[in-house]
Amino acid sequence: MRTGRGTERSTRAPIETCSSYSDRNxxxxxxxxxVSDHGGGVRSIKVPIPDNPLGHTLVYVVDTDRGPxxxxxxxxxxxxxxxxxxxxxxxxxxxxxxxxxxxTHHHPDHHxxxxxxxxMSGAWIAMHAADTAVVRRTREARPERWFSYMTxxxxxxxxxxxxxxxxxAARPRALPGLSPALPDRExxxxxxxxxxxxxxxxxxxxxxTPGHVCLHLEEEHPAQLPGHGRLFSGDHLLPRITPHIGLYxxxxxxxxxxxxxxxxxxxxxxxxxxxxxxLPAHQHAFTDAPARVRELLTHHEERLTxxxxxxxxxxxxxxxxxxxxxxxxxxxxxxGSRNIAVSEAEAHVRRLVKLGRAEAVPGSDPVxxxxx
Numbered sequence: 460m461r462t463g464r465g466t467e468r469s470t471r472a473p474i475e476t477c478s479s480y481s482d483r484n485x486x487x488x489x490x491x492x493x494v495s496d497h498g499g500g501v502r503s504i505k506v507p508i509p510d511n512p513l514g515h516t517l518v519y520v521v522d523t524d525r526g527p528x529x530x531x532x533x534x535x536x537x538x539x540x541x542x543x544x545x546x547x548x549x550x551x552x553x554x555x556x557x558x559x560x561x562x563t564h565h566h567p568d569h570h571x572x573x574x575x576x577x578x579m580s581g582a583w584i585a586m587h588a589a590d591t592a593v594v595r596r597t598r599e600a601r602p603e604r605w606f607s608y609m610t611x612x613x614x615x616x617x618x619x620x621x622x623x624x625x626x627x628a629a630r631p632r633a634l635p636g637l638s639p640a641l642p643d644r645e646x647x648x649x650x651x652x653x654x655x656x657x658x659x660x661x662x663x664x665x666x667x668t669p670g671h672v673c674l675h676l677e678e679e680h681p682a683q684l685p686g687h688g689r690l691f692s693g694d695h696l697l698p699r700i701t702p703h704i705g706l707y708x709x710x711x712x713x714x715x716x717x718x719x720x721x722x723x724x725x726x727x728x729x730x731x732x733x734x735x736x737x738l739p740a741h742q743h744a745f746t747d748a749p750a751r752v753r754e755l756l757t758h759h760e761e762r763l764t765x766x767x768x769x770x771x772x773x774x775x776x777x778x779x780x781x782x783x784x785x786x787x788x789x790x791x792x793x794x795g796s797r798n799i800a801v802s803e804a805e806a807h808v809r810r811l812v813k814l815g816r817a818e819a820v821p822g823s824d825p826v827x828x829x830x831x
Contacts, residue, residue, distance in 0.1 A: 493542060503518065525656075564668040569693065657676065673696070763807060770811075
């Protein structure tokens, strides 16, 4: 289960990094520079994420025959809500006029304000069933259970007691995203999402989350760029950073998942679409999705190869994370980001095991892994 802030990474590291950039899209009015018009009845609003180097989530406003539909909504925070509502006003609409909300994935910087939008407008909320299941677990579970589960997971990964101790003493109210809105519509992979007058097809892209979806707008590009429509890519495909790929957390499910394998397969699927333009949830719009996909596939293969060198000696996931190359020295990585790094190390090791390139050392406790 993941309930913390969404954390993406540069192509070298999983810790929250984001380079600055110049938005090449036209801003709507000087006071509302956070709103950009992408043409063809699509605009975006930069909704801030509090205390996060990513800065903001790009919430897309798509015109339909029944009123505007949002793709993602942003973090549930008063300043974020104010920015969203001001942005909608700049787009000539309001939260009360929203017809529907399509969520790329359940993380709170994407799904956080969905419930408030629905309260204002009566809009439907759509999400893939796998992520809806995560939302349901989050709503039903007591926060103490999450802390105890994470404590056990970190200890099994070889985390030292000094790192685990703060989780034992954590106060439940410190955990964000405890009551995300329960979606009332299911996004079915391969089907058109119900946007009257538009052709928006759901593409299932698991990896960052089990139910992450990209959304393919199967319409001619407004600037007639070469390619096949536009792709709302959520966190799956970003121009200069790649999403954190950790483990899918479900305390009640012992299924051995392969999130990194899911992500790599999903990348290839998106690359084959060949969209004219990608509209991601962070940073900025970009073209040549196949080239970006190739960069990310190469990056992950190089990272897996590097981990095999480290696993010449048996290591726990924690020890592996300590030795991996991040965007800063391990001793400078904050507590919460270390949890994310260890989860990413485990996802990569799990991929190596599935490929037959590494294995668990029999009888090791906590479990160690070694290259085959």
